[in-house]
Amino acid sequence: MSIPITLEFSGGAELLFDRQKRHDIDLPKQENPWRIQELLPWIRDNILKERPELFMQGNTVRPGILVLVNDTDWELMGELEYNLQPNDRIIFISTLHGG
Amino acid sequence: MPLACGLCDKQAILKRPKTGDALCKECFFLAFEEEVHQTITDASLFIKGETVAIGASGGKDSTVLAYVMKILNERYDYNLNLVLLSIDEGITGYRDDSLESVKRNEIQYGLPLKIVSYEELYGWTMDAIVKQIGLKNNCTFCGVFRRQALDRGALMLKVDKIVTGHNADDVAETVIMNVLRGDIGRLRRCTAITTGTDGALPRCKPFKYTYEKEIVMYAYFRKLDYFSTECIYSPNAYRGFARAYIKDLEKIRPSAIIDIIHSGESLSVKKEVKMPVQGVCVRCGYISSNTVCKACIMLEGLNKGLPRLGIGKTHKERLKMAEQIGEKEDSSINSQNLKSCVSDHFRPKSNSTSFEKNQLDSFWVQISQSGQSCCKSNTVGCSCQRSVVCKDVTAGIQSSVEQQKINSSVIDF
Amino acid sequence: MCSVEEGDTDVPFSKSRPNESIGRTCMKCQEKAILITRVNDAFCRSCFMVYITHKFRATVGKTKLVRDGEMVLVALSGGPSSSALLHLIQEGLSERTHKKLRFRPGLIFIDEGAAVNLPSSERLNTCEKMLEIMKSTGFPCHIKALEQGLDNDNIQEFSSPPDICCPGSRLEKELGTIDYDTESILSDISTATSSVTLDMSECSISSSIEEPYGNSREAIAVSSMSRVESSFQKYEEAEEKLKCLLKSLNSVSSQEDLIRTIRHKILSEVATTCGYSKVMLGSCGTRLAVTLLTDMAIGRGGQAAVDTVFADRRYKNVMFLRPLREFSSKEIGMYNALNDVESVFIPTLTTKGSDGASIEHLTEAFVTGLQRDYPSTVSNIMRTGEKLSTGAEEENKENCAMCQSSLDTNVIAPSALNAVEFSQRISSRGDNSDSKRDHCNKTGECCGEGDGSCNSTRTRATKQQVLASLCYGCRLAIRKLDDVEKLPLYVLKDVFWRVRREKMKSEIEEFLLDTS
Structure with a gap:
């Protein structure tokens, strides 16, 4: 079944997403469980509007972007390995100067 | 459209990375050499009649350095006695090629060459070290050993100064590294053009304001031959970050390298900050901020099969070890402050030999387990199976190093 | 040659693998942690808030400034x-x-x-x-x-x-x-x-x-x-x-x-x-x-x-x-x-x-x-x-006209500054537009620039004068600037003031006792 997720972007990161800070999305059903590791390329391919290198670096986020999963530091959830649950809220905050 | 040289009217064939000016070949050579000369005279690096050892690695920096030093020596009557000094770390493959290059320099430039090896100084080649401790911390050993090797080799040649080919990029990189690591002591010292004046042989960097790219350009147009490979034991990755940063900075603003050096020179340290006091190693007399210098600790570790001794930041264990080594020293030292050597199998031959700073010979002999004194021969055939001789180094003015050959069966794991 | 030097290999602490931190608890109260900060410390929400507010108050309060x-x-x-x-x-x-x-x-x-x-x-x-x-x-x-x-x-x-x-x-x-x-x-x-x-x-x-x-x-x-x-x-x-x-x-x-x-x-x-x-x-x-x-x-x-x-x-x-x-x-x-x-x-x-x-x-x-x-x-x-020292202790240092930090250009050779200046001098013959502008300053004659500003009675600052009152960093920033008149007024005023003082000093130079 598809997984509904809320994504939020702030600190300047929203500029890459047409200035839209909040995105409610439904991740399509797939065989393997959805982890953040798969979510990132999905974001890049589906809702990112420009400059993918400013959001992602390699297979993870660019340094300087803080990721919160349900108001918790993603480092405490396993970073890329975290399995997404329905109605999770993932926030990407750019802590870089000028976005 | 051909550009004219900025100084003469010939056609320009290159653009100086440092200033962006277009120059022809001869004007570039002149500018390059003049700048080095200016650096040397501004800093009063040399005194007439001195003997100067050029640290020669076979790489571009030292090859160009040797060439330019020779030219300037003649052109401006420095009256220096130049020699080439090269270090053999004992890394098969890597070293052989660069040593060949240095030997060629000896012939091409007509400068005498001395090669000093880790083997003869410490009894260990890098290959052997890596075999023992693996690839993780070998660079630490090499760095420490090389520094001392250069000094000891120079002392053997009785030179007054050492010059190394460190260029502006190296100095800038070191400044950034030291800021990143919070190493305030090194940060203060690294922009000095001459280091080590108190005690050890002074070392100068005539290329301090010379860009690496210009050195390569100079070598290319002068058709100088050099050999440049990466060490086969992978180098420290952390410095690579600083290097990449500097390279990127240079792309944005070419003067950034000199700007960083200027920043380093403009820094001053707060008076209250405790700076490590430079003392002398109790073992070998080499300059050290600790009781026992790093090389001695590392050698102790190697010989005892404790590979991590001396690696990493000072923490309790290492301090304890150092203290123990120091204490062992104390117990074998009589009231006149005599020392014993690395392997703990030595004591001064005569109790009346006191250690004074200017004394060159202290006699060390080897005692076997039974307490009998052994011959002082340096040969492996000695019945006690260890012929380690260590000599005292005075407050850095002169030292002589003897050899340490370890019989592998003695090493306990 | 490998450029590794002594002491190069003191590498800072490197991060642990991500999976080690899953489900950690707060280091203070053992509740579920929400953040890892400092080198490797985990905090729960309330402890984190306390930590932040306390750190802020302490930073402000302890200096008693x-x-x-x-x-x-x-x-x-x-x-x-x-x-x-x-x-x-x-x-x-x-x-x-x-x-x-x-x-x-x-x-x-x-x-x-x-x-x-x-x-x-x-x-x-x-x-x-x-x-x-x-x-x-x-x-x-x-x-x-x-x-x-x-x-x-x-x-x-x-x-x-x-x-x-x-x-x-x-x-x-x-x-x-x-x-x-x-x-x-x-x-x-x-x-x-x-x-x-x-x-x-x-x-x-x-x-x-x-x-x-x-x-x-x-x-x-x-x-x-x-x-x-x-x-x-x-x-x-x-x-x-x-x-x-x-x-x-x-x-x-x-x-x-x-x-x-x-x-x-x-x-x-x-x-x-x-x-x-x-x-x-x-x-x-x-x-x-x-x-x-x-x-x-x-x-x-x-x-x-x-x-x-x-x-x-x-x-x-x-x-x-x-x-x-x-x-x-x-x-x-x-x-x-x-x-x-x-x-x-x-x-x-x-x-x-x-x-x-x-x-x-x-x-x-x-x-x-x-x-x-x-x-x-x-x-x-x-x-x-x-x-690092902020240089605040030294009273007599002059300040940069633009950024007010201590001037660091009064250095003795050998220095990077001198090296750069020397390089520039020997890499090209004479300098370009600056000398032309210098002439403008001297008399009221038209220098032929044609930009209309030369006719003003106020003397113009030369780039040379401006550079002399700036620190290395500011000099670098305005290196490509063509016309120093574009600089903020406060900078120009400061420069003029210094120029006047220099003039005054040179007039009375012979009577000044050397106090150094």
Whole structure:
């Protein structure tokens, strides 16, 4: 079944997403469980509007972007390995100067 | 459209990375050499009649350095006695090629060459070290050993100064590294053009304001031959970050390298900050901020099969070890402050030999387990199976190093 | 040759694998942790809040520099750090807190839209948003534009009292009557299309001390409109001047450097004329580490310490404080997320730029990248900065005309500065346009430049004279500048003053006793 997720972007990161800070999305059903590791390329391919290198670096986020999963530091959830649950809220905050 | 040289009217064939000016070949050579000369005279690096050892690695920096030093020596009557000094770390493959290059320099430039090896100084080649401790911390050993090797080799040649080919990029990189690591002591010292004046042989960097790219350009147009490979034991990755940063900075603003050096020179340290006091190693007399210098600790570790001794930041264990080594020293030292050597199998031959700073010979002999004194021969055939001789180094003015050959069966794991 | 040297291999602590940290508990209370910060410490929500507020109060309190009732100007940029600072200050001042802070803050926002070439509608938008935020705090607020820093001949601009102070505010209740003018004026900063005022009618006036302008205070609407319109003309000119200056600098790094200098100048001017003895900046630790490295890279090593230390005493009358210097950007981000702190995103020159867009941008990418794998990077850099001397102890040092830091150009050879100058001298014959301009200065004759400015009776500064009064970093920034007349007025005035003093000194030189 598809997984509904809320994504939020702030600190300047929203500029890459047409200035839209909040995105409610439904991740399509797939065989393997959805982890953040798969979510990132999905974001890049589906809702990112420009400059993918400013959001992602390699297979993870660019340094300087803080990721919160349900108001918790993603480092405490396993970073890329975290399995997404329905109605999770993932926030990407750019802590870089000028976005 | 051909550009004219900025100084003469010939056609320009290159653009100086440092200033962006277009120059022809001869004007570039002149500018390059003049700048080095200016650096040397501004800093009063040399005194007439001195003997100067050029640290020669076979790489571009030292090859160009040797060439330019020779030219300037003649052109401006420095009256220096130049020699080439090269270090053999004992890394098969890597070293052989660069040593060949240095030997060629000896012939091409007509400068005498001395090669000093880790083997003869410490009894260990890098290959052997890596075999023992693996690839993780070998660079630490090499760095420490090389520094001392250069000094000891120079002392053997009785030179007054050492010059190394460190260029502006190296100095800038070191400044950034030291800021990143919070190493305030090194940060203060690294922009000095001459280091080590108190005690050890002074070392100068005539290329301090010379860009690496210009050195390569100079070598290319002068058709100088050099050999440049990466060490086969992978180098420290952390410095690579600083290097990449500097390279990127240079792309944005070419003067950034000199700007960083200027920043380093403009820094001053707060008076209250405790700076490590430079003392002398109790073992070998080499300059050290600790009781026992790093090389001695590392050698102790190697010989005892404790590979991590001396690696990493000072923490309790290492301090304890150092203290123990120091204490062992104390117990074998009589009231006149005599020392014993690395392997703990030595004591001064005569109790009346006191250690004074200017004394060159202290006699060390080897005692076997039974307490009998052994011959002082340096040969492996000695019945006690260890012929380690260590000599005292005075407050850095002169030292002589003897050899340490370890019989592998003695090493306990 | 391998360039590894002794001591090279002391590598900082490197990060643990991600999976090791799953489900960690707070290091203090063993509850479920929500954040990893410092090198490897986990905190739960409440402990984190306590940690942050405590660290803030301690940083401000332990230096004992901020006295009770002291007037402190808080600089807001709209970004997360300064918004967090504002929130912390509000919390700290509120009555319910245990040991509340006791200074009197005023807020200032500097609109830098002109420098970034933002369209005026966006600038206005940003200003409105910032105004909303500032108003809601009840503290007196100022809004300035960056271009006002170019021309502070115009006293009016800088001696304006707080633009807004809301009546019946908490602050008023707590501190009694506010004894500064609260005339509500918003300086207009839009461009040629329209002059815009925001609706300020709800703000009231109370009794005041001296009013620099002499505008009548009764009819707010009228005076504010007329003031707006009269200043409209000046703003347009100033804005053009700023844009022209920035454009002629030719490199983003130089532009950012100049903007930073002007910004500090404006802050110190407003503080001085409005009676604030301190200015609080919202720069967080990560940002300051980037600033330190950037300063090293642009030749400002001598200032690197003073740019990152808690108390910056460069400007004589005003002290700049950086209370957030111990916080990482991650902690700030988390704090804002947990407290719903509003921040306004304002683009800068390097927004959406590649890594190589400017030196500062590159350095930021470098530091944040390194920090990810070596979590002690920022603290190491800050520690280095703390050990450096700020040069404040030396009384007799001259200051740079532009950035007010100590001049570091009086060096003896051998030095990088001399090396650079030497290289430039021997790499080209004679110098180019500078010598022509020099001639302009000497007599009133036309030099044939044809730009019309030579006919003025005021002597023009030569580039040579200007460079002599600047520090290495500022010299670097204006290297490509073609006409020194474009520089801010305060710089030129300082240069003239020095030139006159030199002239005076040379006249009396023979009678001066050598005191060295």
